[in-house]
Amino acid sequence: MKPYDVLVVDDSIFMRKIISDFISEDPAFRVAATAKNGKEAVEMVKKFNPQAVTMDIEMPEMNGLDALKAIMKEHPTPVIMLSSLTQDGARETIIALERGAVDFVGKPSGSISLDLHKVKSMLLEKLHMAVKTNVAKYAFRPSAVPPQPKEKPVQRFNSTLFTKPVELEKSDKPIFEPSSSNQIQQLIAIGTSTGGPRALHQVMSGMPPNLPAPVVIVQHMPPNFTKSLAQRLNSVSALHVVEAEDGMTLQNGTAYIAPGGYHMMVARNGPGMYRIYLSKDEPRGGHRPSVDMLFESLLPLKELKRHIVLMTGMGADGAKGMLALKQAGAVTTIAESEETCIVYGMPRAAVELNCVTDILPQQNIAMRLAQALK
Template sequence: MAVKVLVVDDSSFFRRRVSEIINQDPALTVIDTARDGQEAVDKAIALRPDVITMDIEMPVLDGISAVRAIMAKNPTPILMFSSLTHEGAKATLDALDAGALDFLPKKFEDIARDKEEAVNLLQQRVKAIARKRFMLSAFRNRSVGEPSPVLNKREQPVERPVARPSISPVFKRSGKTYQLVAIGTSTGGPVALQNILTQLPADFPYPILLIQHMPSTFTAAFAARLNGLCKIGVKEAADGDVLRQGQAYLAPGGRQMLVEGRGSNARLRIIDGNDKVNYKPCVDITFASVAKSFGDKVLAIVLTGMGSDGRDGARLLKEQGATIWAQDEASCVVYGMPQAVTKAGLSSESLPLDRIAQRILVELGRQ
């Protein structure tokens, strides 16, 4: 049965364009469109689509408010369309906080080298988030206007709904020593990173490198948001940054983040990188440089995301004796990157999202 999609945008041209792309895939079908947020809420309830594509700026009811209302009344996987501006980044992050699962730029040429690639990417994203409807069941008990269940306060983190194991695992420390934590992610990553980082203490003993597939205009806003929510410091990485304990460095969108030097002399290099590389930033590239600089003293974690970025870098880390973990399938928005690492036999543990922070603290002897 084809995935049923509701397309929401105040532009008739964009509604038609998105509908045409989605309907090109026999596994997808557009069942209706909506011109504003309120119409989207009404049709989401009446038609019960499998996926909704949603604009942010619309009349009557904006996209973020529409997401909140839909998640309260009829939780549905939502893909946001955003402008690649600083304000667009902030609004998109607000939409993810409200419950949307993923986002894409409204200008398809910004995410693909050609029309065919853009078409395939949109179709793949819709199909990927359609599989995660069950993750949203916890929204049903909330009323419209109630804050979404994400980590929205530094002092009192609140968990976003994810699939949970029936029995909480009892973690044991391996006894290994570390100097660095590195985390790579893509689709679903902003919420996953927020979940983990907001649970870490201010005196976290090591630097943390964050590689999130994200447009260049988004990473500064995302780093600033995380910094405001977390006890640790979070910043967009800059060329020449010295790695400090208790500080997380988010790779800038559109560039590559490398590590040079060892221990207290380690610094970040931010470069443009090869245009033939699919991802900027690329988890494989950062992981590979970390393997050279820190060897076995690395705890690397691969979170939710499409594709297999991180697998090759994790292999290099594993060869050096580093520890590799992966997010489990049930709690991923898209089980692509973690699955690639797990199937390759590189991860020693597969962890639910809501347990990763605790597992990190146990492994580092902080719990």
């Protein structure tokens, strides 16, 4: 079989050589070309039509974020970002994932990073996934980055056809009135992986204010990146979004992102009160945090109306947990539809287990949740 063509983009000659050598060691890939900045990358994508691109972020003339935006608009191609492990690098990586990057690999710091060999297997694994992804249907467009909450009309919801787009009606009446009660009666739990930051941006920016439930989220992502993800989602959502800490008491209208490297669970903490607890237990199915670990922690909480969501991601993490929750009385179980998934893995696994009440494109998930909460 003909190898997949890959474009390597980095302003460092050393990095271009190292990354190219790594890619060339796998017979499934061929380095078609290299580029030293974003401007060259955009031109090379048009010229060579590669099946995947590895993209540095910090580069002269045009950085990786601007190049990614141009590529996704003009010639959509699967892009793997090479991300700095710094706080700034993490923040930029979240933006890149929102703009259409398929995934990222942490890039060791330093101008000459001999320990880059540590990420070789991860880079090749993600390239194998990327070349099978049809990013053309997820090309950068206005709907890919939802508007800020203050710029949107208040949403009201159609009660039917949740598997199809739902029309919104403008209204001056808020969906949920403010409540003085701190009692938790309902809870939303979301699991996602590859493509998740973009999907979460869509869903969280669509959540109405005064949501009468907390939201707990597992996104497969390393430490530091989950904090940047929480900060980014907090800036676009009417909800308060934080990276979870051990012992936090759940509050209605707040979303909690599981920190990278920790499993996140929920436990009862008194009548109508619940708290988060974190653990360093062994990874589940290669993941820590694990969606299944979160979902399984909700099984004893039958007094809660539980609304469960699985979105884009490789593998099957969360599917068995969703099945168990459905059998234990979960009110709503939503799988993101294939049409908007970057990788239709985790949602597909749930659908195949026949435990899904709704199959929805990501732009309809917030609408369905808000209606379910009412």
